[in-house]
Amino acid sequence: MILSIAAVLFTFGLVIFLHELGHFLVCKLTEIKVEAFSFGFGPELFGRTKGGTRYSIRAIPLGGYVKPAGENIEEVTGHPDEYFSKPWYTRLGVVLAGPFMNYLLAFVIFTGVILIMGEPVPSADPVVGELSQGYPAYEAGIKAGDRVLSVDGVQVKDWSQMADLIHKKPGASLLIEYNRGAEKLKVKVVAKKGPEGQGLIGIAPGISYKYVGALKAARMGVGQCYYWTKYTVTTLASNIRHREKPDLSGPIGIVNIVSKAAHTGMPDLFFLIALISVAIGFFNLLPIPLLDGGHAVLFIMEGVFRRKVTPRVMGWLNSTGIAFLVGILIFATYSDIKRLMAPKAAPVQVETPAQGKK
Numbered sequence: 001m002i003l004s005i006a007a008v009l010f011t012f013g014l015v016i017f018l019h020e021l022g023h024f025l026v027c028k029l030t031e032i033k034v035e036a037f038s039f040g041f042g043p044e045l046f047g048r049t050k051g052g053t054r055y056s057i058r059a060i061p062l063g064g065y066v067k068p069a070g071e072n073i074e075e076v077t078g079h080p081d082e083y084f085s086k087p088w089y090t091r092l093g094v095v096l097a098g099p100f101m102n103y104l105l106a107f108v109i110f111t112g113v114i115l116i117m118g119e120p121v122p123s124a125d126p127v128v129g130e131l132s133q134g135y136p137a138y139e140a141g142i143k144a145g146d147r148v149l150s151v152d153g154v155q156v157k158d159w160s161q162m163a164d165l166i167h168k169k170p171g172a173s174l175l176i177e178y179n180r181g182a183e184k185l186k187v188k189v190v191a192k193k194g195p196e197g198q199g200l201i202g203i204a205p206g207i208s209y210k211y212v213g214a215l216k217a218a219r220m221g222v223g224q225c226y227y228w229t230k231y232t233v234t235t236l237a238s239n240i241r242h243r244e245k246p247d248l249s250g251p252i253g254i255v256n257i258v259s260k261a262a263h264t265g266m267p268d269l270f271f272l273i274a275l276i277s278v279a280i281g282f283f284n285l286l287p288i289p290l291l292d293g294g295h296a297v298l299f300i301m302e303g304v305f306r307r308k309v310t311p312r313v314m315g316w317l318n319s320t321g322i323a324f325l326v327g328i329l330i331f332a333t334y335s336d337i338k339r340l341m342a343p344k345a346a347p348v349q350v351e352t353p354a355q356g357k358k
Contacts, residue, residue, distance in 0.1 A: 007262030007269060008255050009061050013040070015102065015277045016063025019284070022101030024066040026094045033069035033081040040064060068094070074311045088302040095292040095299070102281030103225055109274035111221030117267050118209030119220065126162045128178075128203045133257065134247060134339045135202020136189035142178065142203065149177040149184070159205045166191055170199040195231070195238040228278045250332030253339065289321030 017039055027034050033052055038044075040058035047056035070082025078085060083094070114120075123129065126148040131138045148156050151165040152175050166174065170193040177186040191199030212220070239246045249257070254276065261272040285293040294317070298309050309317075 003262050004259035008258050011258050011269075011273050011276060012063055013061045015105065015273065015280055018101045018105050018277075019098040019280065020064045020066045022097035022099075023068075023094055026097040027066065027068050027083075030086060030090045030093065031081060032083055032086060032090075032094070033079075034066060035069050036065070036067040038064050038066075073309070073314050084308070088299040088308075092296055092299040092303075095295045098292050099281040099284045102277045102284070106225050106274040106277040106281070107218075107221045109270050109277070110224040111217050113267055113271050113274070114212060114220050115214060115217040119212045119216075120207045120209055122159070122204075123206040123208060124158045124160070125206065126156045126159050127206050129206035130204040132202035132204075133253075135200065136192060137176075137201040137203045140176075140187045140189045142176070142187065143180065145180070146185075147179045149179060151176060166201055167194075167198040170194065170197060172199065174199075174201070176201075193238075193242070193244075195234040197238075224274070225278055228275060229282055232279070232282055248328070248332040248335055250329060250334075250336045252333060252336035256336075256340075288324060289317040290325060291321070294321060 020037075024034060024037050035052070036054045036056070038054075038056045038058050040061045041063070042059040044056045044058055047054055049055070068083040070076045070079065070084050073084055076082055076084045083091065128137070128142060128144050128146045128148070130144060131142065148162050150156055151162055152169075154165055156162040156165070169191055171191060173188055173190050175186060175188050177184065179185075189201050191201050194200040236246065238244070258269070258272060258276075261269045284291050285296075287293045287297045298317075302308055
């Protein structure tokens with residue numbers, strides 16, 4: 001329990017604080033007055049005012065916040081060091097600095113994990129290495145270490161053949177036979193339709209590692225940031241195109257995943273932190289009011305049309321953004337609870353050496 005709590009606090013504290021640090025640094029570089037910069041939320045535990053900025057550490061270590069002077073358009077006085085007194089491109093730099101820091105953190109972690117652990121090389125054996133929570137294989141009770149024997153009666157020789165059989169049947173019911181130690185089991189799963197139209201049941205092969213140098217590790221770190229961003233975009237586009245509900249994880253789901261990663265080892269935990277950092281960076285770039293991407297769109301439009309947004313329009317956009325984000329949170333939390341309460345299918349025992357055939 002203590003390890004799980006520490007992992008969750010560390011993950012969210014690091015990812016969110018560095019996001020806010022990005023905003024803070026660009027404010028300082030562009031001479032925007034920062035009234036407050038905090039690590040954590042809630043009651044102040046320790047604070048110091050320097051250069052007009054209140055620096056503080058607060059009781060709830062789940063990120064932080066930065067408050068530029070004149071950030072609220074309705075409170076602007078016109079002083080040159082205020083946020084809305086700066087040119088649109090300066091404010092654009094401030095809002096983009098947060099997601100940039102998320103991607104920078106992800107790059108550093110991906111690169112560091114690869115440099116320390118080595119390049120992951122998937123095993124060719126049809127043995128389950130990892131499972132994705134919420135996917136058919138996990139829900140059906142398949143576990144890491146299970147060796148797949150056949151898919152719909154077709155004997156499986158290697159991982160590539162097995163993956164090909166599954167990819168060809170999106171949305172179809174598949175009979176998976178597998179060994180778990182001395183037991184031979186079978187279970188039916190319905191393959192989910194992936195972002196490229198392929199069938200997926202949420203399993204990954206076992207991994208071995210080989211050493212790589214710093215330059216290749218850095219290239220692979222960039223590649224990981226690009227891959228997970230592209231995967232997110234492709235998945236969302238597929239959901240919209242096919243009018244499917246997105247498979248979102250809310251606070252409950254993320255806390256559960258972080259807790260499990262903490263118990264499997266530090267490399268898994270840090271790799272997950274990098275994934276979460278990419279997700280938060282990407283999410284904040286979406287053109288949704290209140291998010292960095294929403295502000296970025298407004299500032300770019302200001303640069304194009306040479307007109308600042310009015311307080312009335314800003315208030316309407318903020319209200320719309322709050323409603324939209326609350327809706328996403330409710331839907332994601334509902335999805336988390338639904339996944340936790342979903343009954344798992346029990347594998348059917350087919351044969352063991354002691355029993356013979358049934």
